[in-house]
Amino acid sequence: MLFASGIVACSPENAPDRDPALARDHYSFANVEHFVTDHLHLVLRVDFEREVLRGTAILRMRQLDPDAREIVLDTRDLTIESVVVATDPSGPLDTEFELGETDAYLGTPLAIRLPDAAADADAVTVTIYYETSPDSTALGWLPPELTAGGEHPFLFSQSQAIHARSWIPLQDTPAIRINYSARVHTPPELLAVMSADNVPDVERTGVYEFEMPQPIPSYLMAIAAGNLHFAAIGDDTGVYAEPELLEASASEFADTQAMFETAEAMFGPYQWGRYDLLILPPSFPYGGMENPRLSFLTPSLLAGDRSLVSVVAHELAHSWSGNLVTNKTWRDGWLNEGWTSYLEYRLMQVIYDEDRAAEENLLNYEELLLNFERIDPKYQALAPRITELDPESGQGTIAYHKGNLFLQYLEHAYGREIFDQFITDYFSDFAFQVITTEDFVDYLDQRLLSVHHGILTREQVERWMYEPGLPDDAVIPTSRNLDDAAELAAMWSRGEVDAAELPVADWSAQTTIHFINALDPDLSTEKLVEIDRTLGLSDTKNAEIGRTWFIQVAKRRHEPAYEQMAEHLRKFGRVRLIRPIYVALAENGHDMQLARELFDAARGAYHPIANAYIGPVFEDDDAVE
Numbered sequence: 001m002l003f004a005s006g007i008v009a010c011s012p013e014n015a016p017d018r019d020p021a022l023a024r025d026h027y028s029f030a031n032v033e034h035f036v037t038d039h040l041h042l043v044l045r046v047d048f049e050r051e052v053l054r055g056t057a058i059l060r061m062r063q064l065d066p067d068a069r070e071i072v073l074d075t076r077d078l079t080i081e082s083v084v085v086a087t088d089p090s091g092p093l094d095t096e097f098e099l100g101e102t103d104a105y106l107g108t109p110l111a112i113r114l115p116d117a118a119a120d121a122d123a124v125t126v127t128i129y130y131e132t133s134p135d136s137t138a139l140g141w142l143p144p145e146l147t148a149g150g151e152h153p154f155l156f157s158q159s160q161a162i163h164a165r166s167w168i169p170l171q172d173t174p175a176i177r178i179n180y181s182a183r184v185h186t187p188p189e190l191l192a193v194m195s196a197d198n199v200p201d202v203e204r205t206g207v208y209e210f211e212m213p214q215p216i217p218s219y220l221m222a223i224a225a226g227n228l229h230f231a232a233i234g235d236d237t238g239v240y241a242e243p244e245l246l247e248a249s250a251s252e253f254a255d256t257q258a259m260f261e262t263a264e265a266m267f268g269p270y271q272w273g274r275y276d277l278l279i280l281p282p283s284f285p286y287g288g289m290e291n292p293r294l295s296f297l298t299p300s301l302l303a304g305d306r307s308l309v310s311v312v313a314h315e316l317a318h319s320w321s322g323n324l325v326t327n328k329t330w331r332d333g334w335l336n337e338g339w340t341s342y343l344e345y346r347l348m349q350v351i352y353d354e355d356r357a358a359e360e361n362l363l364n365y366e367e368l369l370l371n372f373e374r375i376d377p378k379y380q381a382l383a384p385r386i387t388e389l390d391p392e393s394g395q396g397t398i399a400y401h402k403g404n405l406f407l408q409y410l411e412h413a414y415g416r417e418i419f420d421q422f423i424t425d426y427f428s429d430f431a432f433q434v435i436t437t438e439d440f441v442d443y444l445d446q447r448l449l450s451v452h453h454g455i456l457t458r459e460q461v462e463r464w465m466y467e468p469g470l471p472d473d474a475v476i477p478t479s480r481n482l483d484d485a486a487e488l489a490a491m492w493s494r495g496e497v498d499a500a501e502l503p504v505a506d507w508s509a510q511t512t513i514h515f516i517n518a519l520d521p522d523l524s525t526e527k528l529v530e531i532d533r534t535l536g537l538s539d540t541k542n543a544e545i546g547r548t549w550f551i552q553v554a555k556r557r558h559e560p561a562y563e564q565m566a567e568h569l570r571k572f573g574r575v576r577l578i579r580p581i582y583v584a585l586a587e588n589g590h591d592m593q594l595a596r597e598l599f600d601a602a603r604g605a606y607h608p609i610a611n612a613y614i615g616p617v618f619e620d621d622d623a624v625e
């Protein structure tokens with residue numbers, strides 16, 4: 001869900017200024033300086049046969065500029081049937097609307113011209129009758145055979161970053177927050193849920209009403225419908241899933257209530273009512289999506305041993321960083337993802353233990369180093385200087401892991417007691433607001449740097465924001481367990497220790513992952529077969545171990561495991577679990593054709609977002625990571 005974009009320069013001399021172009025959202029056509037949406041009401045019919053949503057969007061908008069006569073909304077592949085504008089008290093007015101030129105990346109602006117009669121109105125109501133396309137980039141439409149139960153179809157959305165516009169005509173920018181309500185019609189045997197006030201024991205009627213009383217940015221608009229059932233985890237938490245996955249899900253995520261209570265104690269009150277999880281079919285393209293009140297999760301987390309639940313800690317933490325305090329533009333994405341990765345790290349320390357948090361921290365750091373190797377330095381700043389649209393650039397996971405290390409750096413410098421107070425103040429002072437990186441640095445300066453003199457300077461902070469790589473004084477993660485595993489990997493590779501002697505029973509999933517990555521690059525087929533058998537790698541139930549192993553299988557052309565690798569690529573649709581394996585095949589010098597065939601065979605079961613990420617692996621050498 002992360003993308004970043006074109007920037008100009010990032011030298012420290014010209015960084016910390018207030019260039020207005022930096023605070024502008026280059027990913028939206030909406031003229032939010034003239035009109036802003038306060039409330040959205042949706043009436044939607046879920047048509048599984050035609051794979052479309054059909055209905056009405058009613059936007060209540062405030063006019064900020066009295067001279068403005070045109071409202072521009074974002075759309076993508078929407079069929080607009082009619083538009084009616086009404087003001088209070090003059091009622092419906094003659095309205096003209098026009099879809100503008102389509103941009104392959106941004107979609108199509110919908111311009112609505114207001115008659116002069118609307119001039120004196122402070123607020124206008126815009127009603128749009130529309131239908132989505134079966135190609136909507138947000139919506140995954142699954143036939144019954146791609147669900148766990150195999151009997152009912154399934155629909156789910158993924159709006160971040162700029163896909164909400166492909167199922168709702170709206171101002172698709174995180175710069176503004178809206179309340180929404182909705183009525184959703186489904187086949188009567190199915191249940192619809194949204195990022196709103198879901199009622200766990202709601203009667204299954206095929207007509208569902210929703211209300212989202214807290215204002216949210218558009219990328220948190222979310223809907224799903226299918227044969228969903230609910231199981232409670234704790235008083236405030238529960239899980240929705242197909243009945244076939246319900247028990248396994250409730251058991252895998254049984255710690256959610258404890259995480260919820262810990263998070264409230266550490267970060268301040270949870271402001272969203274309930275916190276539930278929705279387990280999606282395997283084609284969900286991400287690990288999780290922090291849709292408020294209802295995180296969407298990949299079923300690839302169901303490892304059977306709670307070893308991958310840091311993703312739940314991550315999505316829950318977004319209830320503070322991201323959902324409560326939101327990045328104003330996607331250029332400030334680290335305010336969402338870096339903060340959330342740090343809060344996830346803190347939660348994992350408390351819910352599990354320091355060792356496990358340290359292991360995950362070190363693995364993330366290693367992933368960050370790989371990112372630095374392949375990502376253009378100008379995109380390695382936490383806050384790249386984006387002054388124009390450049391959809392070709394990418395930041396990988398830099399916003400996550402570098403942002404996390406930056407906050408660990410602050411914690412280390414000021415001590416936990418002072419920094420924890422800063423955290424709760426920050427979330428309370430900016431609750432339900434949107435901010436830029438510069439707003440954050442000003443606040444940090446006021447509340448921490450200038451209060452506790454002589455610890456860190458603004459310049460040290462700005463180095464993280466505007467310069468590539470890591471500053472020299474970054475705190476580098478360490479993990480005793482992972483160091484031991486790397487040592488054993490080297491010894492086993494050299495034949496100094498037998499596979500049977502490896503203490504695998506004591507290893508966490510993270511330790512196994514680190515061990516695999518530390519194996520000697522030139523191992524023989526026999527050695528690889530031996531380690532595969534000893535650790536059960538090709539048959540693992542843990543999707544992250546599978547990912548790590550099959551990347552090595554593809555890189556090393558270890559053909560004895562190709563069948564299981566192909567099975568992994570068919571089984572999962574989460575981009576993180578599959579894309580690097582396609583890349584490794586495409587790059588190993590022999591298997592480009594095989595990679596293409598495997599992708600063609602599997603892509604029908606992937607989400608459009610996953611296909612958009614993976615497709616370029618076979619088209620354009622430069623796109624290969």
Ligand SMILES: [Zn+2]
Pocket residue numbers: 314318336337340
């Ligand atoms: Zn996140």
